[in-house]
């Protein structure tokens with residue numbers, strides 16, 4: 001170690017030639033290490049930049065990537081009735097514990113439209129094979145679809161570490177924040193929760209007109225169709241104060257009206273050009289981080305923690321979708337027989353938001369959902385129903 005010490009003391013005049021060589025080699029090593037370090041830093045900055053600009057899915061570092069690099073084989077199996085025309089990209093998530101939901105939802109979309117639909121299904125890594133097997137045994141095998149893997153680590157630091165919250169976090173519910181990364185080349189797209197059934201032609205929803213400067217269109221919670229199903233006694237779950245803590249400085253500063261009507265982010269149409277232009281994804285992430293630090297969401301919130309950042313970012317900056325394209329609360333207690341059969345028939349899209357899912361034990365209107373459900377060929381998933389249990 002003597003040599004090493006000497007080298008660090010460098011700059012002395014009298015040195016033997018061998019010591020000089022050692023010193024040169026050590027300096028060379030230091031320089032190389034420094035260069036390597038700079039290269040690494042530079043690369044990380046570059047990929048961070050790409051990521052923020054969300055320009056290129058290929059370079060998204062471990063966030064979202066096509067699950068199966070050869071999914072194009074699936075594309076090559078052309079449907080018998082080729083669907084032409086402009087593509088309608090649909091983003092939907094597939095969670096293992098409710099995989100029947102996405103299959104029923106996709107089936108209803110596909111069979112009620114002749115449009116050129118492309119499903120972009122976001123999953124976690126243990127689900128893709130199961131889903132592919134399931135789809136391959138149905139008419140949906142003809143449909144165009146891509147499967148993406150969501151990497152939950154993108155949410156690190158953005159969700160409160162409170163163990164109770166952490167346990168309830170369903171990473172896939174945040175996939176909608178990352179729309180432009182899932183489908184970077186699409187200008188317009190539809191997002192659907194998995195607990196919906198579509199009865200109209202999805203083209204109609206896709207054709208929703210978005211006003212200039214608006215990155216998305218939602219259905220407001222106070223429109224006539226949706227307020228029909230609002231559950232009494234659920235607090236203020238249809239205005240902003242039900243989701244955000246208006247006593248917190250960060251929220252006060254936004255000067256939003258606490259009684260503003262909320263919208264339901266389970267169904268929306270997005271202009272992804274505008275989304276990228278306004279950096280909607282980074283804005284949403286920033287609000288998640290602020291909640292970790294400042295606890296800005298309402299304590300009484302019954303709904304998903306994905307909603308508050310969307311409410312802030314899209315406050316008075318969103319267009320509306322036709323209320324019949326988002327008839328909701330079918331999964332709420334007491335929604336019971338609130339809707340008449342005629343109304344349900346006329347609805348273009350039904351949403352079982354709430355605790356009582358149509359594949360669950362005691363939900364309303366599950367007979368409508370059953371019409372679109374396709375049983376799991378692997379036998380892993382089955383709807384839980386009281387009548388089947390009673391047998």
Ligand SMILES: *[C@@H]1O[C@H](CO)[C@@H](O)[C@H](O)[C@H]1NC(C)=O
Pocket residue numbers: 124125126152
């Ligand atoms: C993905 O797969 C790996 C190995 O099979 C597993 O360790 C990991 O927990 C999985 N991740 C998710 C999000 O399911």
Ligand SMILES: *[C@@H]1O[C@H](CO)[C@@H](O)[C@H](O)[C@H]1NC(C)=O
Pocket residue numbers: 187188210212213271272273274
């Ligand atoms: C999306 O937004 C961009 C930028 O504001 C606009 O030029 C474009 O016409 C919009 N596209 C659609 C389909 O609304």
Ligand SMILES: *[C@@H]1O[C@H](CO)[C@@H](O)[C@H](O)[C@H]1NC(C)=O
Pocket residue numbers: 052277278279
């Ligand atoms: C969006 O981000 C880019 C680069 O990160 C920045 O130059 C631009 O000003 C941001 N735009 C908005 C509207 O915040």
